[in-house]
Amino acid sequence: MRSVSRLSLLVSLLAISVSSRVEAAIFSGEIQSVSAAQKQVVIKSSQGKEKSFLIPADVPVTFNGKPAEFEQFEIGQRATVFTSSKGEITRFSVREAVAKKTGEPASGSKKTMKERKSTVTSGAEPAAQGWTQFRGPDRRNISYETGLSKDWNQNPPKLLWTARGLGEGYSSVSLSGNLLYTMGTKGNEETVIAIDVNTGEIAWTHSNGPMFQNNQGNGPRSTPTIDGDQIYALGANGNLVSLSAKDGNVEWSKNILQEFNARNIVWGISESPLIDGDQLICTPGGQGATMVALKKQDGSLIWKSNVPGNPQAGYASAITINTGGIRQYVNFTHAGVMGIEAASGRPLWGNDKAANKTANCSAPVFFAEKNSIFYASGYGTGGALVQLSAAQNGVNAQLAFFTPEMKNHHGGMVEVDGFLYGASDPGVLICINLSNGQTVWQDRSVGKGALTCADGHLYLRSEKGPVALVEVNPKAYVEKGRFNQPDRSGNMAWPHPVVVDGKLFLRDQDLLLCYDVRSR
Template sequence: MSKRSICCLFLLIFSTSLVAEDWPQWQGPDRNAISQETGLLQQWPEAGPPLAWRVDGLGGGDSAPAVADGKLFGMSNRDGKEIVWARSETDGKEIWASSLGDAIDQQVPQSKEGPGCTPSVDGDRLYAIGMSGRVACLNTIDGKIVWQKSLIDDFGGVAPMWNFRESPLVDGDKVVCTPGAADAMLVALNKLTGETIWKTNMPGESTEENSGRAGRQENTPRNEPPPRESNDRSAPTITGTKNPELFVSEHWGMTGFSQRVPNGKYLTKLYFAETYNGITEEGQRVFSFNVEGKEFKDFDIWKKAGGPRKAYVESVAVEVTDGELSIAFTAQVQSTAIKAIEIIPQGDDAKAADTIRVKAGESNSFKDSLGNVWLADQGFTGGSTSPGFFSFGGGRSGGSSGRGGFGGRGGARSGAAYASVIAIDFEGQRQYVQLTATSLIGVSASDGKVLWQYNAPANTMGINCSTPIYQDGLLFAASAYGAGGGAVKLVTGEGGKITAEEVYFTSRMQNHHGGMIVVDGCLYGANGGNGGGIMTCLDFQTGDTLWRERSGPKGSLLLADGRLYLRGEDDGEMLLIEPSRDGLLERGRFNQPDRSRAKAWAHPIVANGKLYIRDQGLLLCYNVSAK
């Protein structure tokens, strides 16, 4: 064989083993968080892959970048403006930045720093949605705005509590997004002009037939959470105590408690009960606490009490020598939570009247059924208070209570949640599928008419964030806050009517907003809401749990070249994982430099041999190519 032939053969082999790919929209080329790129590192060095470059000064936001034609595109709040920006893929230098208007002031603190939308790139144009509901088409070359609409002003949309976080879908000649209005749940816009092509009427309350449950027989097993109170606005019934009123309101997310007391011996009673609907079994809320040096590790309210809405009191004998009784709380899975604290003096000269009682979550003092006076919530470090019922508590991010709020500000309801639309083809018909505030719906791509809906994956708070999955004949959607994940198959009946028939539902995939990925018949994702979660692997066809692993933190996922990339939301740690039905196979992990204090909610992306990690105003580019 000639040298030229050998050279050509080598180049052919090399080119087939290295396939680079852009990441032009939310969750990549196919909107499923999977890259077809090859030739990437299969194992990371101990210190992680090498850092290619970093840039600061992006501005605030959780917008993961899109990568196309040598540029990175993203969104930020900067200098009081909501902007779209373009940077060089080579070194991260800014090429242009265009303002969509004034940045809005979000009332709730989580993710208020800036937008979460990943722009969608289509040729020489890109499309973005701001927190305020501005939908804009920009030129990718110079950032000039081609057209701009408002989900609120033009379509009557109502912003959810955390505002609009959706990434638009560009499909054919349409841009599809979710105002969430009564007569414009979804809208399709002409991508060249911004003119309205169609609008979707908001689905009404579903029946058994259209919610996907009509086909289930009474004896069909379903992995559902244990029964809860029938009325979301009623206080839960607490068992195992003569004073159930002490076990309703709570303080959650705290890191400490302190109370000035005279030096001496005390019996400290800590009152607990699991009343948050987001906790459906053991292991979903675990924390530790230390009372004056006496440590309680891996404390699980559900396990200690024997289930939900059951009273449990932990009594701890302590001695105070510095004039202050202190308790430290450390969250492990989900957030810390407590109902009340009672501090009872001990010894021969102790007086019952000197007992200090603090009722967590109460704004006013009150007298219990035994005549004891309890002080209003005080002495805690950090965290928030909750009434301890509805569909939140001990993990709630904020917001109004009950289903009526739909994760919004109150007043008019928002039909929009925080997920992004995907396009699917079913029996020759193009559909757009979206997880709204109340249900998973499919609409016709041609006219926007609702074809089917499935309610089970939507939680009662309307805080539905994760993008639906369509793979291997199943549609799957999930949310946290006491919901879970449901798989349906679409079935065409008489007259061509499409229904979504539930295959299974599981509370083991309460995916918050890190996303889920299907690989070789396995569904990977984090199961857990506010305060933490656990990496979980399910059989995608049955919903059976294959494994759960605490060393895999709650976070966001992508798949590239046979490896899962997981970014933990708390410390921002990056993990490289080999997919396996048998357990979590870690192939490396590292921590980013200069980590901010904000949650790591910007999803990582991989494009053209590079891993990109955003931490608010900081953008990091790592070389993950194996060559």
């Protein structure tokens, strides 16, 4: 009863906060004409729609996030007009125009030479696949980087920079071009943050609704998704926003819990949005809307999936697979793992063998060789491999094996050449043969943590301390060095490590650390 009353109080406070600041509509685009004397501006949206606005004298006006005068605004800059439910303008925000050439100052810019240089990519370009979303370009948790150090004892990571001022939260990072993206907090709000990958300087921030508060840590849990020139970010209270990747201007926003009649989960929405073609996939866990597909251009509904039992959201993020001739989205909800037809939202199959009733967190892993899904959870549960096959009306899902060995909480897993690697509660790194479910080896020296894979090695980040380099080796545990992150916060180090552009990124609450991990 106590937890229910606390949740009710939180919802009530959130409702009060939202009702006092809600903006019924947002119009964003490029300035076509501007009159400083009349405070009038014509804006053209990315869909080609033009609209004229007269900005009242008492409305807050900002340029690049700071208070501004109309004289600063020029044609070509990005502008956003916020209006209330009565159609009244409540805010007017303008950001610098995007330069047409790398390193070229934008219209109205007064950049110094140092600032201009910081916008130019130094050294090699990032790998073509990059790291544009949670768990990497194809959500396999594998980086396509090569030429990385294979022995940290002889060639240890070099700290390049530390970004500060990110606030609270457990978001990891995504990266494209010269900017990387994460989420944090500022004051009582959650924020989306863009950071210069070469310097660690914050390029822009955007507010994304009230801050989620919880005894396991405040702030957002998910990682922004990059798709072309847009960023999609989902906050812990269900606030979903589409932003310009260059300057943070808003294209559209909505709250998926409110729109799809869903309740927030105990430790906050943690899913990172999935972009597949024109569809944005997320899992609000609402009535008749366990999973939904939205049009990424404007957030409008394409379909919603009515999964039997209306399971609430879990803490995992969806993946895309093709099996049985059907493209589908697979995610781990509060009730179990499920497959949803990509074209229609039709539920195809489900399995609850490796689900617990507390928190299902780790993303499912597709084992393509066996056309199977492996998923696992903590709290004394374990993992299961589900064999998928074509059926007359969809997809058959049959349990291949269950193992109590892989009790993966929220650190994630990775499959390489038919072997699965991941940390199992209470703190054991385990390698499992997915052909038969047998544990090949296990090691306790680093402890429970999150991992990723790059250039034949696992990057294992302990939630309590060290970061270790371990061979992808199905025969034995072979560690190639470790180090302790400086300036550790008092919170568990839960954000997943990311390896891209020859660098290792480690988020720890207010800090983001960038290491050079290339072979030297």
